[in-house]
Amino acid sequence: MRRRVLLLTGATTALVLAALLVPLTLLTRSHAADRATAEATARAQWVAAAAGPELVAGAGGRESAEQTVQSVNGPGLPSISLVLADGSVIGTPTRVTDAVRLARTGRAFTYEPPDGGRVVLVPVQGAADGTAVAQVALTRGQLYDGVFTSWLVLAGIGVGLVLLGLLLADRLGARLVGATRSLARTADRLAAGDLSARAEPEGPPELRLIAGQLNRLAARIDELLTAERENAADLAHRLRTPVAALRLDAETLRDPAEAERIAAGVAALERSVDEVIRTARRPLREEAPRADLAAVARERAAFWLPLAEDQGRPVEVDTPSGALPVAVPADELAAALDALIGNVLDHTPQGTPFRVRARATPDGPELLVADEGPGFPGTHATERGSSGAGSTGLGLDIARRTAEEPGGRFRTENAPGARVTLTFPAAQS
Numbered sequence: 001m002r003r004r005v006l007l008l009t010g011a012t013t014a015l016v017l018a019a020l021l022v023p024l025t026l027l028t029r030s031h032a033a034d035r036a037t038a039e040a041t042a043r044a045q046w047v048a049a050a051a052g053p054e055l056v057a058g059a060g061g062r063e064s065a066e067q068t069v070q071s072v073n074g075p076g077l078p079s080i081s082l083v084l085a086d087g088s089v090i091g092t093p094t095r096v097t098d099a100v101r102l103a104r105t106g107r108a109f110t111y112e113p114p115d116g117g118r119v120v121l122v123p124v125q126g127a128a129d130g131t132a133v134a135q136v137a138l139t140r141g142q143l144y145d146g147v148f149t150s151w152l153v154l155a156g157i158g159v160g161l162v163l164l165g166l167l168l169a170d171r172l173g174a175r176l177v178g179a180t181r182s183l184a185r186t187a188d189r190l191a192a193g194d195l196s197a198r199a200e201p202e203g204p205p206e207l208r209l210i211a212g213q214l215n216r217l218a219a220r221i222d223e224l225l226t227a228e229r230e231n232a233a234d235l236a237h238r239l240r241t242p243v244a245a246l247r248l249d250a251e252t253l254r255d256p257a258e259a260e261r262i263a264a265g266v267a268a269l270e271r272s273v274d275e276v277i278r279t280a281r282r283p284l285r286e287e288a289p290r291a292d293l294a295a296v297a298r299e300r301a302a303f304w305l306p307l308a309e310d311q312g313r314p315v316e317v318d319t320p321s322g323a324l325p326v327a328v329p330a331d332e333l334a335a336a337l338d339a340l341i342g343n344v345l346d347h348t349p350q351g352t353p354f355r356v357r358a359r360a361t362p363d364g365p366e367l368l369v370a371d372e373g374p375g376f377p378g379t380h381a382t383e384r385g386s387s388g389a390g391s392t393g394l395g396l397d398i399a400r401r402t403a404e405e406p407g408g409r410f411r412t413e414n415a416p417g418a419r420v421t422l423t424f425p426a427a428q429s
Contacts, residue, residue: 002173009169010162017158028150036143037110037118040078040136044108044122047072048134051082051090052124066090078142081135082124094135103133116140179203183211190214195222261306268303289406290427291330293365294319297358300337307345308354316355324358324365325427327406336402339395340369340420348373348418364408367422375414396420 051065069082069091079092083100099111103121110120117139124132179202189197195218199211247266253259301317308315326333337356344354354371400410403422411421 002170002177005169005173005176006166009165013162013165017161021154021158025151025154028154029144029147032145032147032150033118033143036078036138036145037120040118040120040138041110041122043072043078043080044120044134044136047080047082047136048122048124051132051134062090078139079137081137083133083135085132092137094137100133100135103135104131106131118143175203176207179207179211183207183214186211186214186218190218190221195225289327289329289332291326291328291333292323293326293333293367293424294322294324294358296330296333296337297356297367300334300341301356304338304341304345311345311350313345313351314353316353316357318355318357318359320359324360326365326424327427328402328408328424332402336399336422337367337369339398343395344369344371344373344418361423363423364426365424367424368419370415370417370419372417375416375418376412 047069050068065082069080072080073091079094081092081094082090083094083096084090085104087096099109099119099121103109103123106123106125108122110118112118117137119138120136122134124134182202183199186197186199198218199214201208201211247263247270250259250262250266253262297319298317301315305315341354341356344352348354348371352371352373354369357366357368357370359366359368396412399420399422403410403424406425408422408424411423413419413421
């Protein structure tokens with residue numbers, strides 16, 4: 001944008017200056033020629049006035065006329081000649097041309113010879129042998145003396161004006177670009193989740209208006225998200241009462257093993273509800289989330305193993321022995337894995353094997369949950385809110401968002417059975 005402003009200003013200034021300076025240079029040239037012609041005419045008239053009485057005196061006055069003409073000739077000056085009626089010439093040698101013959105009729109005039117320059121002719125009346133002619137010849141250089149210097153001055157003024165225009169345009173462009181970049185930085189911070197970012201109103205009125213509206217938008221988004229988080233926390237808090245009732249019911253069971261198993265499930269449910277409340281109240285933007293994909297995969301597989309054994313499902317868990325860090329919070333990673341394993345347990349026949357695998361790949365850490373069931377009923381099953389088995393249809397979407405929000409990938413396929421692959425960006429060391 002800044003470069004475009006400079007180019008536009010430079011081109012516009014150059015066009016305006018060209019429209020002004022070209023006629024001015026022509027006027028300067030014409031003025032110099034007129035000035036030189038006027039000076040030459042004055043010299044010719046002076047010579048005619050001074051030499052006329054001397055020529056009237058006859059032969060004795062010729063020497064005086066020669067001295068008069070010689071006094072006004074000199075290096076760098078226009079050449080002055082006095083053409084007598086008999087064709088002889090006093091001063092600078094010259095030919096008797098038709099112009100000289102015309103001047104002898106008593107007419108003073110100026111003309112431009114074919115070789116350039118300008119010649120001024122003034123008749124000298126009263127000479128002894130007839131009318132003489134005072135001639136002043138200007139060369140091209142003498143006629144346009146000082147024009148080149150004037151043109152250089154005009155060119156310097158034009159260049160100075162262009163540079164001044166570019167300087168002003170650069171300052172204006174820098175102001176516009178600075179204000180625009182400031183708005184872009186604020187928008188980037190808002191897009192990254194920093195809802196405390198606010199734009200500083202600066203620059204032209206239009207950009208200040210945009211900055212004000214962007215600040216209003218950020219404040220409104222912050223209010224809406226705060227209200228939504230509070231509503232989510234309130235809804236999760238309402239689950240604590242029925243969960244507490246389940247825990248009390250589990251404690252009244254007569255079979256200790258059964259009571260312990262159900263109590264463990266209720267305790268896990270309570271932890272999930274508490275985590276939902278904490279997540280809902282957590283600020284939207286956090287620094288560098290990190291979790292061990294291998295550890296979370298082993299922990300959640302172990303959690304679901306008792307239910308899988310009750311349903312007669314063989315479970316294969318394949319994870320590396322070392323850590324597999326990913327740039328995802330551990331609770332979100334656990335929620336995604338719970339959703340995928342829960343889908344297997346809910347939507348495949350009992351006894352269907354499934355496996356959980358976590359491994360490192362060139363594209364990043366990868367999590368795979370696969371079963372040997374009938375597979376997905378159709379592509380619509382991967383869309384949010386879509387389900388072929390009467391559920392909410394949010395499980396796969398939770399897993400998809402968990403992988404894609406930090407910059408990973410989500411993929412489903414039937415190969416045979418259902419396979420869900422999540423690829424995560426590796427956490428920075």
